[in-house]
Amino acid sequence: MILESIGVFFLAALSYWLRKLSLSGALCAILVGVSIAYGTGLPGLLLLAGFFISSVVWSMLLKSKKENDIDLKDGARDGSQVLANGGVAAILAVLSGVTGEKLFFLGFVVALAAATSDTWASELGRLSRGKPIDVIRFQRVKTGTSGAVSLLGTIAALMGSFFIVGLAYVIEGATYSLSLFLGMVLAGFIGNLVDTYVGATVQVKYRCQDCQTVTEKIEHCGNVTIKDRGYRIFNNESVNLLCTVVAPLFFFALYGIFR
Ligand SMILES: [Zn+2]
Numbered sequence: 001m002i003l004e005s006i007g008v009f010f011l012a013a014l015s016y017w018l019r020k021l022s023l024s025g026a027l028c029a030i031l032v033g034v035s036i037a038y039g040t041g042l043p044g045l046l047l048l049a050g051f052f053i054s055s056v057v058w059s060m061l062l063k064s065k066k067e068n069d070i071d072l073k074d075g076a077r078d079g080s081q082v083l084a085n086g087g088v089a090a091i092l093a094v095l096s097g098v099t100g101e102k103l104f105f106l107g108f109v110v111a112l113a114a115a116t117s118d119t120w121a122s123e124l125g126r127l128s129r130g131k132p133i134d135v136i137r138f139q140r141v142k143t144g145t146s147g148a149v150s151l152l153g154t155i156a157a158l159m160g161s162f163f164i165v166g167l168a169y170v171i172e173g174a175t176y177s178l179s180l181f182l183g184m185v186l187a188g189f190i191g192n193l194v195d196t197y198v199g200a201t202v203q204v205k206y207r208c209q210d211c212q213t214v215t216e217k218i219e220h221c222g223n224v225t226i227k228d229r230g231y232r233i234f235n236n237e238s239v240n241l242l243c244t245v246v247a248p249l250f251f252f253a254l255y256g257i258f259r
Helices: 002-017 023-040 042-061 079-099 101-124 149-173 178-201 236-255
Strands: 205-208 226-229
Touching: 002 226, 023 042, 023 101, 042 079, 042 101, 042 149, 042 178, 042 205, 079 101, 079 236, 101 178, 101 205, 101 236, 149 205, 178 236
Parallel strands: none
Antiparallel strands: 205 226
Protein backbone atom coordinates (compact mmCIF):
# COMPACT_ATOMS: atom_id res chain seq x y z
CA MET A 1 0.00 0.00 0.00
CA ILE A 2 2.77 2.47 0.92
CA LEU A 3 4.94 1.36 -1.98
CA GLU A 4 1.94 1.55 -4.33
CA SER A 5 1.09 5.04 -3.08
CA ILE A 6 4.64 6.18 -3.77
CA GLY A 7 4.23 4.80 -7.30
CA VAL A 8 0.99 6.78 -7.71
CA PHE A 9 2.64 9.93 -6.46
CA PHE A 10 5.59 9.45 -8.83
CA LEU A 11 3.32 8.90 -11.86
CA ALA A 12 1.18 11.93 -10.99
CA ALA A 13 4.27 14.11 -10.53
CA LEU A 14 5.69 12.87 -13.84
CA SER A 15 2.38 13.64 -15.60
CA TYR A 16 2.33 17.11 -14.10
CA TRP A 17 5.89 17.67 -15.25
CA LEU A 18 4.99 16.45 -18.76
CA ARG A 19 1.98 18.81 -18.68
CA LYS A 20 -0.45 15.92 -19.10
CA LEU A 21 -2.11 16.91 -15.80
CA SER A 22 -2.67 20.33 -14.28
CA LEU A 23 -1.98 20.78 -10.55
CA SER A 24 -5.62 20.00 -9.65
CA GLY A 25 -5.46 17.10 -12.11
CA ALA A 26 -2.36 15.68 -10.42
CA LEU A 27 -3.90 16.02 -6.95
CA CYS A 28 -7.10 14.29 -8.04
CA ALA A 29 -5.05 11.58 -9.80
CA ILE A 30 -3.27 10.93 -6.48
CA LEU A 31 -6.68 10.72 -4.75
CA VAL A 32 -7.98 8.27 -7.37
CA GLY A 33 -4.73 6.26 -7.41
CA VAL A 34 -4.43 5.93 -3.63
CA SER A 35 -8.13 4.92 -3.38
CA ILE A 36 -7.52 2.22 -5.95
CA ALA A 37 -4.30 1.13 -4.19
CA TYR A 38 -6.25 0.91 -0.93
CA GLY A 39 -9.20 -0.95 -2.46
CA THR A 40 -7.51 -3.35 -4.85
CA GLY A 41 -3.77 -3.17 -4.25
CA LEU A 42 -1.39 -3.65 -7.14
CA PRO A 43 -3.81 -5.36 -9.61
CA GLY A 44 -6.13 -2.32 -9.78
CA LEU A 45 -3.21 0.06 -9.96
CA LEU A 46 -1.76 -1.80 -12.92
CA LEU A 47 -5.11 -1.40 -14.68
CA LEU A 48 -5.22 2.31 -13.84
CA ALA A 49 -1.69 2.60 -15.22
CA GLY A 50 -2.87 0.76 -18.36
CA PHE A 51 -5.64 3.31 -18.87
CA PHE A 52 -3.51 6.30 -18.07
CA ILE A 53 -0.30 5.36 -19.88
CA SER A 54 -2.16 4.24 -23.03
CA SER A 55 -4.09 7.53 -23.08
CA VAL A 56 -0.94 9.59 -22.71
CA VAL A 57 0.92 7.51 -25.32
CA TRP A 58 -1.88 7.89 -27.88
CA SER A 59 -2.12 11.62 -27.32
CA MET A 60 1.68 12.01 -27.66
CA LEU A 61 1.94 9.79 -30.73
CA LEU A 62 -0.99 11.40 -32.50
CA LYS A 63 -0.49 14.94 -31.30
CA SER A 64 0.79 16.53 -34.46
CA LYS A 65 -1.38 14.54 -36.86
CA LYS A 66 -4.48 16.70 -36.78
CA GLU A 67 -5.29 20.13 -35.56
CA ASN A 68 -7.95 20.16 -32.88
CA ASP A 69 -10.19 23.19 -32.59
CA ILE A 70 -13.41 21.41 -31.66
CA ASP A 71 -13.17 19.48 -28.43
CA LEU A 72 -11.51 19.81 -25.06
CA LYS A 73 -9.40 16.68 -25.21
CA ASP A 74 -6.17 18.59 -25.62
CA GLY A 75 -3.91 20.14 -23.01
CA ALA A 76 -3.36 19.17 -19.40
CA ARG A 77 -6.32 17.40 -17.76
CA ASP A 78 -7.65 19.20 -14.72
CA GLY A 79 -9.14 17.76 -11.53
CA SER A 80 -12.74 17.57 -12.77
CA GLN A 81 -11.63 15.71 -15.91
CA VAL A 82 -9.62 13.22 -13.84
CA LEU A 83 -12.54 12.61 -11.45
CA ALA A 84 -14.98 12.30 -14.38
CA ASN A 85 -12.84 9.50 -15.84
CA GLY A 86 -11.56 7.81 -12.68
CA GLY A 87 -13.95 8.73 -9.85
CA VAL A 88 -16.42 5.89 -10.34
CA ALA A 89 -13.59 3.37 -10.73
CA ALA A 90 -12.05 4.65 -7.47
CA ILE A 91 -15.36 4.30 -5.57
CA LEU A 92 -15.89 0.76 -6.89
CA ALA A 93 -12.29 -0.14 -5.99
CA VAL A 94 -12.81 1.03 -2.41
CA LEU A 95 -16.13 -0.87 -2.21
CA SER A 96 -14.34 -3.97 -3.47
CA GLY A 97 -11.66 -3.61 -0.80
CA VAL A 98 -14.08 -2.90 2.05
CA THR A 99 -16.60 -5.64 1.24
CA GLY A 100 -14.29 -8.19 -0.36
CA GLU A 101 -17.02 -8.62 -2.97
CA LYS A 102 -15.61 -9.80 -6.31
CA LEU A 103 -18.46 -8.13 -8.23
CA PHE A 104 -17.25 -4.67 -7.21
CA PHE A 105 -13.80 -5.44 -8.56
CA LEU A 106 -15.33 -6.50 -11.87
CA GLY A 107 -17.40 -3.29 -11.87
CA PHE A 108 -14.20 -1.36 -11.25
CA VAL A 109 -12.61 -3.02 -14.28
CA VAL A 110 -15.68 -2.17 -16.39
CA ALA A 111 -15.69 1.50 -15.29
CA LEU A 112 -12.03 1.77 -16.27
CA ALA A 113 -12.74 -0.07 -19.54
CA ALA A 114 -15.44 2.53 -20.33
CA ALA A 115 -13.08 5.43 -19.66
CA THR A 116 -10.42 3.78 -21.82
CA SER A 117 -12.92 3.03 -24.58
CA ASP A 118 -13.99 6.66 -24.68
CA THR A 119 -10.44 7.98 -24.62
CA TRP A 120 -9.13 5.65 -27.34
CA ALA A 121 -12.18 6.43 -29.50
CA SER A 122 -11.57 10.15 -29.38
CA GLU A 123 -7.79 9.91 -29.76
CA LEU A 124 -7.76 7.38 -32.62
CA GLY A 125 -11.01 8.50 -34.22
CA ARG A 126 -9.23 11.72 -35.08
CA LEU A 127 -7.08 9.82 -37.57
CA SER A 128 -10.09 8.78 -39.63
CA ARG A 129 -9.86 10.06 -43.19
CA GLY A 130 -13.53 10.83 -43.67
CA LYS A 131 -15.41 13.24 -41.45
CA PRO A 132 -17.36 11.55 -38.62
CA ILE A 133 -21.14 11.19 -38.77
CA ASP A 134 -23.43 12.69 -36.15
CA VAL A 135 -25.37 9.71 -34.74
CA ILE A 136 -28.67 11.60 -34.47
CA ARG A 137 -28.67 13.84 -37.53
CA PHE A 138 -26.79 11.47 -39.87
CA GLN A 139 -24.76 14.38 -41.15
CA ARG A 140 -21.02 14.57 -41.55
CA VAL A 141 -19.54 16.96 -39.01
CA LYS A 142 -16.07 18.23 -38.11
CA THR A 143 -13.53 15.81 -36.64
CA GLY A 144 -13.62 15.91 -32.84
CA THR A 145 -17.33 16.76 -32.55
CA SER A 146 -19.02 15.00 -29.59
CA GLY A 147 -21.79 12.67 -30.65
CA ALA A 148 -20.22 11.83 -33.99
CA VAL A 149 -18.69 8.48 -34.88
CA SER A 150 -16.27 7.10 -37.43
CA LEU A 151 -15.52 3.46 -38.18
CA LEU A 152 -11.97 3.89 -36.87
CA GLY A 153 -13.19 5.56 -33.66
CA THR A 154 -15.73 2.78 -33.08
CA ILE A 155 -13.11 0.07 -33.57
CA ALA A 156 -10.78 2.00 -31.22
CA ALA A 157 -13.59 2.15 -28.62
CA LEU A 158 -13.96 -1.64 -28.75
CA MET A 159 -10.20 -2.14 -28.62
CA GLY A 160 -9.87 0.20 -25.62
CA SER A 161 -12.44 -1.75 -23.64
CA PHE A 162 -10.87 -5.05 -24.76
CA PHE A 163 -7.42 -3.80 -23.72
CA ILE A 164 -8.42 -3.10 -20.10
CA VAL A 165 -10.54 -6.23 -19.65
CA GLY A 166 -7.76 -8.28 -21.30
CA LEU A 167 -5.21 -6.76 -18.95
CA ALA A 168 -7.45 -7.61 -15.97
CA TYR A 169 -7.78 -11.15 -17.33
CA VAL A 170 -4.00 -11.53 -17.46
CA ILE A 171 -3.42 -9.90 -14.06
CA GLU A 172 -6.09 -12.00 -12.36
CA GLY A 173 -4.64 -15.22 -13.71
CA ALA A 174 -7.34 -15.78 -16.35
CA THR A 175 -10.21 -16.54 -14.01
CA TYR A 176 -13.06 -15.21 -16.18
CA SER A 177 -15.30 -17.33 -18.35
CA LEU A 178 -15.54 -16.31 -22.01
CA SER A 179 -19.07 -14.93 -21.57
CA LEU A 180 -18.01 -12.88 -18.53
CA PHE A 181 -15.01 -11.57 -20.46
CA LEU A 182 -17.11 -10.55 -23.46
CA GLY A 183 -19.81 -9.10 -21.19
CA MET A 184 -17.25 -6.85 -19.55
CA VAL A 185 -15.85 -5.70 -22.90
CA LEU A 186 -19.40 -5.02 -24.10
CA ALA A 187 -20.29 -3.05 -20.95
CA GLY A 188 -17.21 -0.83 -21.37
CA PHE A 189 -18.14 -0.25 -25.00
CA ILE A 190 -21.78 0.52 -24.06
CA GLY A 191 -20.46 3.26 -21.77
CA ASN A 192 -18.79 4.82 -24.79
CA LEU A 193 -22.01 4.50 -26.84
CA VAL A 194 -23.93 6.38 -24.13
CA ASP A 195 -21.23 9.03 -24.18
CA THR A 196 -21.68 9.37 -27.95
CA TYR A 197 -25.49 9.41 -27.80
CA VAL A 198 -25.59 12.04 -25.06
CA GLY A 199 -22.91 13.98 -26.93
CA ALA A 200 -25.18 14.08 -29.98
CA THR A 201 -28.37 15.01 -28.13
CA VAL A 202 -28.14 17.10 -24.98
CA GLN A 203 -24.44 17.92 -24.57
CA VAL A 204 -23.82 21.66 -24.64
CA LYS A 205 -22.21 23.01 -27.82
CA TYR A 206 -20.95 26.49 -28.46
CA ARG A 207 -20.58 28.43 -31.71
CA CYS A 208 -17.71 30.68 -32.67
CA GLN A 209 -19.04 34.04 -33.78
CA ASP A 210 -16.07 34.57 -36.09
CA CYS A 211 -15.72 31.29 -38.00
CA GLN A 212 -19.11 29.69 -37.09
CA THR A 213 -17.41 26.49 -35.90
CA VAL A 214 -19.51 24.50 -33.42
CA THR A 215 -17.20 23.59 -30.54
CA GLU A 216 -17.04 22.50 -26.89
CA LYS A 217 -14.64 25.33 -26.22
CA ILE A 218 -15.85 28.50 -24.58
CA GLU A 219 -13.24 30.45 -26.51
CA HIS A 220 -12.48 30.31 -30.24
CA CYS A 221 -10.54 32.55 -32.64
CA GLY A 222 -9.61 34.62 -29.58
CA ASN A 223 -13.22 35.42 -28.70
CA VAL A 224 -15.84 34.04 -26.33
CA THR A 225 -18.19 31.60 -28.07
CA ILE A 226 -21.98 31.65 -27.69
CA LYS A 227 -24.18 28.69 -26.76
CA ASP A 228 -25.49 26.91 -29.84
CA ARG A 229 -27.51 24.03 -28.37
CA GLY A 230 -27.73 21.56 -25.51
CA TYR A 231 -27.71 21.98 -21.74
CA ARG A 232 -24.79 23.40 -19.81
CA ILE A 233 -25.06 20.65 -17.20
CA PHE A 234 -24.16 18.11 -19.92
CA ASN A 235 -20.61 19.25 -20.49
CA ASN A 236 -17.60 17.16 -21.38
CA GLU A 237 -16.95 16.12 -17.77
CA SER A 238 -20.50 15.19 -16.77
CA VAL A 239 -20.91 13.18 -19.99
CA ASN A 240 -17.66 11.33 -19.30
CA LEU A 241 -18.85 10.67 -15.76
CA LEU A 242 -22.14 9.32 -17.10
CA CYS A 243 -20.18 6.98 -19.41
CA THR A 244 -18.30 5.47 -16.45
CA VAL A 245 -21.52 5.20 -14.36
CA VAL A 246 -23.64 3.53 -17.03
CA ALA A 247 -21.04 0.89 -17.94
CA PRO A 248 -20.84 -0.82 -14.50
CA LEU A 249 -24.62 -0.42 -13.99
CA PHE A 250 -25.23 -2.18 -17.32
CA PHE A 251 -22.75 -4.87 -16.26
CA PHE A 252 -24.31 -5.37 -12.80
CA ALA A 253 -27.80 -5.57 -14.31
CA LEU A 254 -26.75 -8.31 -16.74
CA TYR A 255 -24.18 -10.04 -14.52
CA GLY A 256 -26.48 -13.04 -14.08
CA ILE A 257 -26.33 -13.64 -17.83
CA PHE A 258 -22.63 -12.89 -18.31
CA ARG A 259 -21.19 -14.95 -15.45
ZN1 LIG B 1 -13.52 30.36 -34.58
